[in-house]
Amino acid sequence: MEAKRVPDDPNQTDHPSPNDRLAGAIERLExxxxxxxxxxxxxxxxxxxxxxxxxxxxxxxxxxxxxxxxxxYGTAFGIHPTVIDPTVAQVEIDGAIGSGNVTSADNVVPMLQSLCKQPNVRGLVLHISSPGGSPGDAERIGAAVDTCKAMPLAKGQAHPPAARRRVVAVIDGLGASAGYMIALHADEIVANPTGMVGSIGVIIEGLKYDALMQKVGVSSYAYASGPLKTMLSPYAADTPAQKAVAQELANAAMQVFRREVMTRRPHLDTRTPDLWSGRVWVAGDAVRMGLIDKVGLLEPVEASEFPALQVQSFRPTRDVRGLVNLSTWVDAFRESLMARPVSLQ
Incomplete structure (x- = not known):
């Protein structure tokens, strides 16, 4: 008997399913x-x-x-560079001298001490352009210059006077009051032809707000232990006795400055009119008076004074601790408003 043929499943075909085709494609692309x-x-x-x-x-x-x-510029971190070759150190004394300024004794003196301890620093040029400032800072810087002269040029050896470190001050533009006081400590003082030198004098100055305070209805008070204790207060007018004492202080400080000039400038013509009046003189007149030694420019003076040595400039900078110290800025602002005790300007 013939077997009955079972029809094929209509869902089954000889072609691969989509899943099979996808799997094959993935296998080929793998x-x-x-x-x-x-x-x-x-x-x-x-x-x-x-x-x-x-x-x-x-x-x-x-x-x-x-x-x-x-x-x-390592002085900002308290780092002072080492001079490798024989060098003349040109130290910049630029701007007002005193606390709160870049050119202060706190910045300049450590730099001078570091430089002058190095035997390769064979000479020093004080490049000065300053209207003046604090006499205390100027005295400290001047003392550091004097010490620099006496330091030996060779390690462990005391040098004879002929081999001492020479210091020359070159005034560019203005060398007045405290700036000139620093220049006095150099072996020789030179100023450029249009430079102005002098202003030998002392000033005590400040601001008074008492009249303004009266206008706006503000008053101040001070309980002092003596009648002179409130002298130079910006909030009240000075009494005649206070004014007399302030003038006495200015005169006494002036006498110290005057003796310093006469001692360090033995050829000074003290008969010059207005010598102690606080005025300045052009370089040519300053030479004739004996305030300076000669007229000249910075580079030619360095070349003639130190012909075989290279010149390297050193500029004082503020210490990072001072830059981030708020009290430094507060003190500087306060000093700009309050009366300053003594200033060579």
Whole structure:
């Protein structure tokens, strides 16, 4: 008997199903996908590594730059550069002299001490352009210059007078009052042809607010232990007795300044009118009076005084501790408003 043929399942065909086709396509693409993912991964790793290298390089360059800067301008960190070759140190005395200014004894004296301890610093040029300032700071800087002259030029050896370190002051523009007081400590004082020198005198100055306070209805009070204790207060007018004492102080300080000038400038013509009046003179007149030694410019003077030595400039800078110290700024602002005890200006 003939067997009955069972018809095929209408859902079954000889062609592969979509799932089979997708699986086959994935199998065929698998090597390519794996290769693509490997390439992307390598590139990302390489890019990340290169980015890390660049960042590390930037940080390294920053610290190298900071290191170079600290050696060049290292006084901001209390670091003073070492002079390798025989050198003339040109020290910049620029601007007002005194506390709160860049050119203060607190900044200049440590720099001078560091330089003059180095035997390779064979000479010193005080490059001065200053209207004056604090006599106390000027005296401290001048004393450091005198000490610098006496320091030996060779380690462990006391040098003869002929081998002492020579100091020359060169005044550019203005060398007045405290600026001139510093110049007095040099072996020779030179000023450029248009330079102005002198202003030998003392001033006590400040502001008075008492009249303004009366206008706006503000009053002040002070319980003092003596009648002179409130002298120079900005909140009240000085009494005649206080004015007399202030003038006496200015005159006494002036006598100290005057003796200093006469001692250090033995050829000074004391018969010059207005010599002690506080005026300044042009360089040519200052030479004739004996205030300075000659007229000249900075570079030619350095070349003639120190012909075989290179010149390196050193400028005082504020210490970082002073820059971040709020009291420094407060004190500077307060000094600009309050009466200053004594000023050579």
């Amino acid at each position: 090597p390519a996908l794996v290769g693509l993912l490997s390439t992307v991964t390598r590139e990302r790793r390489s890019s990340g590594l290169w980015s890390l290298v660049k960042r590390a390089g930037i940080v390294l360059m920053f610290f190298l730059g900071l290191l170079v800067w600290s050696f060049i």
